[in-house]
Amino acid sequence: MTNFEPSDVHFEFRVRSSFDQQGIMKTIGAKLTKVIPGEVHIEVPFSMALTQQHGYIHAGIITTVVDTACGYAANTLMPVLSEVLTVEYKINFLSPGKGEKIIGIGKVVKPGRTLTVCSGEVRACDKNDEKLIATMQATMMAVVK
Amino acid sequence: MTNFEPSDVHFEFRVRSSFDQQGIMKTIGAKLTKVIPGEVHIEVPFSMALTQQHGYIHAGIITTVVDTACGYAANTLMPVLSEVLTVEYKINFLSPGKGEKIIGIGKVVKPGRTLTVCSGEVRACDKNDEKLIATMQATMMAVVK
Amino acid sequence: MTNFEPSDVHFEFRVRSSFDQQGIMKTIGAKLTKVIPGEVHIEVPFSMALTQQHGYIHAGIITTVVDTACGYAANTLMPVLSEVLTVEYKINFLSPGKGEKIIGIGKVVKPGRTLTVCSGEVRACDKNDEKLIATMQATMMAVVK
Amino acid sequence: MTNFEPSDVHFEFRVRSSFDQQGIMKTIGAKLTKVIPGEVHIEVPFSMALTQQHGYIHAGIITTVVDTACGYAANTLMPVLSEVLTVEYKINFLSPGKGEKIIGIGKVVKPGRTLTVCSGEVRACDKNDEKLIATMQATMMAVVK
Numbered sequence: 001m002t003n004f005e006p007s008d009v010h011f012e013f014r015v016r017s018s019f020d021q022q023g024i025m026k027t028i029g030a031k032l033t034k035v036i037p038g039e040v041h042i043e044v045p046f047s048m049a050l051t052q053q054h055g056y057i058h059a060g061i062i063t064t065v066v067d068t069a070c071g072y073a074a075n076t077l078m079p080v081l082s083e084v085l086t087v088e089y090k091i092n093f094l095s096p097g098k099g100e101k102i103i104g105i106g107k108v109v110k111p112g113r114t115l116t117v118c119s120g121e122v123r124a125c126d127k128n129d130e131k132l133i134a135t136m137q138a139t140m141m142a143v144v145k
Numbered sequence: 146m147t148n149f150e151p152s153d154v155h156f157e158f159r160v161r162s163s164f165d166q167q168g169i170m171k172t173i174g175a176k177l178t179k180v181i182p183g184e185v186h187i188e189v190p191f192s193m194a195l196t197q198q199h200g201y202i203h204a205g206i207i208t209t210v211v212d213t214a215c216g217y218a219a220n221t222l223m224p225v226l227s228e229v230l231t232v233e234y235k236i237n238f239l240s241p242g243k244g245e246k247i248i249g250i251g252k253v254v255k256p257g258r259t260l261t262v263c264s265g266e267v268r269a270c271d272k273n274d275e276k277l278i279a280t281m282q283a284t285m286m287a288v289v290k
Numbered sequence: 291m292t293n294f295e296p297s298d299v300h301f302e303f304r305v306r307s308s309f310d311q312q313g314i315m316k317t318i319g320a321k322l323t324k325v326i327p328g329e330v331h332i333e334v335p336f337s338m339a340l341t342q343q344h345g346y347i348h349a350g351i352i353t354t355v356v357d358t359a360c361g362y363a364a365n366t367l368m369p370v371l372s373e374v375l376t377v378e379y380k381i382n383f384l385s386p387g388k389g390e391k392i393i394g395i396g397k398v399v400k401p402g403r404t405l406t407v408c409s410g411e412v413r414a415c416d417k418n419d420e421k422l423i424a425t426m427q428a429t430m431m432a433v434v435k
Numbered sequence: 436m437t438n439f440e441p442s443d444v445h446f447e448f449r450v451r452s453s454f455d456q457q458g459i460m461k462t463i464g465a466k467l468t469k470v471i472p473g474e475v476h477i478e479v480p481f482s483m484a485l486t487q488q489h490g491y492i493h494a495g496i497i498t499t500v501v502d503t504a505c506g507y508a509a510n511t512l513m514p515v516l517s518e519v520l521t522v523e524y525k526i527n528f529l530s531p532g533k534g535e536k537i538i539g540i541g542k543v544v545k546p547g548r549t550l551t552v553c554s555g556e557v558r559a560c561d562k563n564d565e566k567l568i569a570t571m572q573a574t575m576m577a578v579v580k
Contacts, residue, residue: 067204068203087574090233254527282525284378314495357498
């Protein structure tokens with residue numbers, strides 16, 4: 001909707017460097033597929049290592065992906081040297097996490113000096129099919145290193 | 146607070162069997178340490194494979210542990226053959242996920258035929274120290290196989 | 291986004307009749323300004339009777355308006371004779387509730403036989419200015435009379 | 436659980452003065468019945484002016500009461516001259532809001548310089564009966580005048 005103006009021109013480099021330091025992103029096979037001002041996409045391929053008892057991707061992993069996408073979406077708009085912490089989020093699960101991969105999309109709703117509010121969604125992809133499987137509303141906080 | 150009466154005497158067997166089918170619980174090294182009517186505890190040792198960019202356990206993994214504890218807490222009170230799905234949850238992060246292990250504790254607040262409301266908390270343990278690091282409020286749904 | 295097909299052609303009559311039975315809607319001066327399949331708008335004029343300590347509309351009243359809009363948005367898609375109950379919601383406050391009136395907008399994200407997930411937003415209007423002041427994510431439940 | 440030490444000895448005076456400036460508290464007939472460090476209780480008598488379509492107290496009013504209790508609970512621990520704003524909350528509704536009155540109880544879970552996390556509950560009272568009807572998890576923010 002809104003076009004955001006990043007205050008740090010190197011926002012993408014900063015987000016990608018931080019992402020690369022996350023042990024969990026390697027563990028779940030996550031890739032950062034889009035980093036633009038106020039919006040970040042992360043993809044995770046299906047794996048039996050990520051499942052709940054029915055063989056679908058666990059709600060907590062769906063959450064991990066979109067939490068990270070929302071956090072970095074907030075981070076794209078923060079000043080140089082700022083890092084981001086998750087204050088809290090709420091997520092609704094709409095459909096099972098099945099298919100070839102899931103995509104977590106985080107978008108800034110309202111940026112702020114201290115707090116940034118984001119909305120997130122997760123889609124499950126199978127061949128050419130994409131289905132909305134979860135929606136998130138999150139509060140992120142800027143911390144200066 | 147409340148003492149709950151399980152309708153299925155084999156509730157613990159049912160919860161443990163389901164837990165053992167979760168690929169993600171193996172991946173993160175989780176152990177089911179307590180299963181009583183209306184309450185479940187899950188422990189996960191610290192590992193660099195679970196971290197965010199500062200070397201602490203990722204918010205999404207903290208969530209995964211307490212979501213699972215809340216879901217199985219709800220499941221202990223459900224009828225024979227019932228399974229549990231997460232409808233939604235909200236979680237606040239209070240302190241970093243650091244230390245030797247984290248413990249996710251799920252408790253039933255209000256059981257119901259269709260929906261069960263749970264509260265969860267996560268504690269980080271280091272030697273003899275225990276610290277509250279997150280609190281959750283969750284809605285779980287019973288589904289009959 | 292999505293076009294929804296109501297199963298009850300008299301959905302608007304049903305929503306308006308229910309709305310008229312709410313004592314609180316009269317108390318806060320609320321008007322139902324839009325009722326289409328999957329979407330409902332409710333307006334409330336500013337009044338000192340609705341304020342918090344700084345003279346802005348109280349967060350709880352902002353919530354009341356958008357909760358009702360989300361509930362009726364869900365109700366538009368429910369079968370004949372169904373009523374709606376709020377299971378839970380989460381709301382973020384982005385800006386103060388000031389101006390001439392607020393508008394609560396509820397939209398269905400995912401309809402379901404038992405549970406319907408909605409997203410809501412509240413805008414504060416002053417002359418020709420409209421500002422997003424809150425966003426909600428809600429779970430509604432159909433109950434048959 | 437925890438005993439909190441208020442930094443402002445006049446915390447009760449500050450909370451009561453602010454409460455008295457809320458137009459909405461008069462409108463719904465709310466009374467501040469307990470103000471101790473980290474905990475606040477607010478009571479509202481049943482009235483047809485506060486109802487939803489079934490004649491029970493509207494979910495939004497239940498929310499208004501416990502939001503205010505949580506906000507002031509946070510405020511009891513804030514420094515002199517601090518005011519409190521609601522960042523966000525999530526609430527689950529467990530039972531209908533019926534009876535003679537409702538009591539909203541807000542408690543601090545984790546106080547902080549900027550953000551304070553609270554938990555809230557609402558009980559409906561009828562004669563000598565008390566029933567838990569809602570639980571809240573909220574994030575409050577200190578703002579200096």
